[in-house]
Amino acid sequence: MHSTTTQYVASRRMGLYEPMHPIGMWGEFKGNGCSNASASMILQVETNLDNQSEDTSHGTSGTPNKYDQEASKPVDKVLRRLAQNREAARKSRLRKKAYVQQLENSKLRLMQLEQELDRARQQGMYAGGGLDVSQLTSSGTLNSGNATFDVEYGRWVEEQNRQLNDLKTALHSHTSEGELRVLVNGGMKHYFDLFRMKETAAKADVFYLLSGMWKTPIERLFLWIGGFRPSELLKILSPHIEPLTDEQVLHVCNLNQACQQAEDALSQGMDKLHQFIAESVAKGLLGDANYISQLKAAMENLEALERFVKQADHLRQAALQQMSGILTIRQSARGLLALGEYLERLRTLSSFWLSRHNEPA
Structure with missing residues (x-):
């Protein structure tokens, strides 16, 4: 264990060893649509990094916990991104709810207009001249x-x-x-x-x-003259x-x-x-x-x-x-x-x- 740790530290100083980055793993799992698996993998990677840092600290006295601090930064960034995604999803649901409500109100108004038009047809307003033709355009729609x-x-x-x-x-x-x-x-x-x-x-x-x-x-x-009295x-x-x-x-x-x-x-x-x-x-x-x-x-x-x-x-x-x-x-x-x-x-x-x-x- 001591020799392995010594080799690891020496390789890091020479730039020959690059640890597995949590962001890279998050990108892979996110691309596969496995958000739950990626979240658990982030925790696993974080635990492994903590264990490696603990082993390294036993083998080399006086080495600071700089590796732990660097490893925690990407995890915090991912967690913030997850929180932002949840907030964006919440706002999207609210917008969808408001849009559906607006559609329902418009549907009710349209039904009322259709009922009034049906009643007008039944009373013969189109044939008898009760409806002013100036209200209609060449396409047959209202003014x-x-x-x-x-x-x-x-x-x-x-x-x-x-x-x-x-x-x-x-x-x-x-x-x-x-x-x-x-x-x-x-x-x-x-x-x-x-x-x-x-x-x-x-x-x-x-x-x-x-x-x-x-x-x-x-x-x-x-x-009364276009409104209430x-x-x-x-x-x-x-x-x-x-x-x-x-x-x-x-x-x-x-x-x-x-x-x-x-x-x-x-x-x-x-x-x-x-x-x-x-x-x-x-x-x-x-x-x-x-x-x-x-x-x-x-x-x-x-x-x-x-x-x-x-x-x-x-x-x-x-x-x-x-x-x-x-x-x-x-x-x-x-x-x-x-x-x-x-x-x-x-x-x-x-x-x-x-x-x-x-x-x-």
Whole structure:
């Protein structure tokens, strides 16, 4: 044993002996797809190196453990690489899970659109002219501007659901007011983003926006000039933000009254526009071909529809801002949660309604 050790030390000094490197062995086993075997081989090589170092230290006094230190470095590097691989695999699984969830949401939205199209065909809208042919391109698909808005609105709903989950978790876990403020501001901004999206959509096709075809059937039942009526939602949300102080009750009542007055003014304006267009189209004798001038006048007034939608969304935005200023942060968080859940329940009710014929008897 002593002579062997002496030869080993002498050969290392002359550069004639190169020990088996753990990295080289890891590369071989990794290439063969044997990760478990390679891990055990690394431990075996590490044990052999320790034994060799121990034997060498017995044969040569005063020789440092430099060989042990050099041997441990590649092993540490491999272990770090293994940890990095595990972390990369974990992140990959998370990305895959999010992608699958997105596909499921898109599938649900597609099913809803298909059901609405089937119902439209059954009602003869394509044959009877109930569906405006200007909505269709030469390829038979929906207008690209409307389709873009539908996609953006679908993403908006998905993001709103995520924000609702965050709000619900924060309220149940007694999150600090500072963190709640961030969530409330984010929720308010999300609604303001929707109003900007609708303004762009109204410029492209105001009739599509007013028809509410971008919403579910039950939501369309409560539609008012392209959206929800602020005064009605204030009444719905009030029980969820109590208790209120006397001053808050007074401010909420004043806000509700102001919203009703503004809504009445916009509704009266829409009624007058409707009446003017009907009279413009009906002017002249039956069979008279000189009706183009009346249609031009009606066209000029139709442009006012875009302004009505914009003013209605400004009223909705102002109501949200005023309500946020009246309430505390925690009350505002509960109000946003109640508003989001109310709209979500309307969408769920629509899904039940559309799928009622598919249920087994």
